[in-house]
Amino acid sequence: MELKVFRDAEEVARAAAQLFVEQGRQAVAESNGFCVALSGGSTPKILYQLLANPNEPFRQQIAWDKTLFFFTDERNVPPDHADSNYRMVYEAMFAHAPKTNVYRIRGEKQAADAASEYEAALVEVWGPSDPVFDLVLLGLGEDGHTASLFPHSPALKESERLVVAPWVEKLNTYRITMTLPVLNNGKSVVFLVTGASKAEVLRTVMSTDRKPDLYPAQAISPTSGAVSWLVDEAAARLCSTSNSSNTGAGNDLLNKKP
Numbered sequence: 193m194e195l196k197v198f199r200d201a202e203e204v205a206r207a208a209a210q211l212f213v214e215q216g217r218q219a220v221a222e223s224n225g226f227c228v229a230l231s232g233g234s235t236p237k238i239l240y241q242l243l244a245n246p247n248e249p250f251r252q253q254i255a256w257d258k259t260l261f262f263f264t265d266e267r268n269v270p271p272d273h274a275d276s277n278y279r280m281v282y283e284a285m286f287a288h289a290p291k292t293n294v295y296r297i298r299g300e301k302q303a304a305d306a307a308s309e310y311e312a313a314l315v316e317v318w319g320p321s322d323p324v325f326d327l328v329l330l331g332l333g334e335d336g337h338t339a340s341l342f343p344h345s346p347a348l349k350e351s352e353r354l355v356v357a358p359w360v361e362k363l364n365t366y367r368i369t370m371t372l373p374v375l376n377n378g379k380s381v382v383f384l385v386t387g388a389s390k391a392e393v394l395r396t397v398m399s400t401d402r403k404p405d406l407y408p409a410q411a412i413s414p415t416s417g418a419v420s421w422l423v424d425e426a427a428a429r430l431c432s433t434s435n436s437s438n439t440g441a442g443n444d445l446l447n448k449k450p
């Protein structure tokens with residue numbers, strides 16, 4: 193586990209974009225394809241905008257035709273709904289990017305049907321073996337959830353299914369989400385966490401006191417891959433320096449006392 197701290201959300205997004213380009217280049221060189229599971233929520237939006245922006249250095253370094261975009265989770269809404277993760281990514285990236293391969297979770301369907309359909313799509317791509325994403329992007333909710341794996345969710349105990357549709361009591365809705373076996377099968381899992389509202393939960397999730405049923409982000413532990421946390425100063429404010437490794441632009445920030 194590596195925690196890298198940057199000045200602000202823009203720098204976090206830039207570091208994530210550089211990582212995306214590098215891991216994409218490596219994946220295409222190794223297997224002629226780059227399979228990515230995208231996070232929803234608001235935090236990754238800047239990253240998605242940077243990747244598709246023609247005035248930025250990242251777009252032309254991405255093999256869009258060889259990249260397969262999946263979603264870690266989706267809300268139970270149509271793709272034009274304000275809460276749709278697909279809509280957020282479409283408006284931030286796909287609408288401005290060269291033709292690419294997008295596997296959307298059909299949130300407009302019955303949640304259980306959307307989950308089964310997406311599971312079938314993963315099986316179509318990977319066959320009988322478990323999906324192996326080259327890169328999995330994740331966020332962190334203030335309650336410690338990640339993807340749509342919420343505290344005490346039965347979905348956390350799922351060991352067979354690839355995609356499920358848990359009911360989320362506190363949101364009074366279903367969500368569709370990849371399960372831990374899939375997320376933890378990722379070659380590289382990267383959390384993007386920014387903003388002061390995440391400081392408490394980030395410290396808790398980073399602590400050695402492991403309660404993955406209460407803080408599902410703690411259940412992310414890739415079997416053979418690496419997990420990186422790209423966070424900004426505001427989110428890392430309560431984290432102890434011992435958590436972080438050399439962060440280039442961010443390192444001295446962490447040691448700066450308020």
Ligand code: 6PG
Nearest residue numbers: 232233234235331332333338339
């Ligand atoms: C979703 C996400 C979810 C998100 C966290 C953080 O569909 O909402 O997949 O896990 O990453 O809720 O959300 P923010 O980035 O908006 O803080």
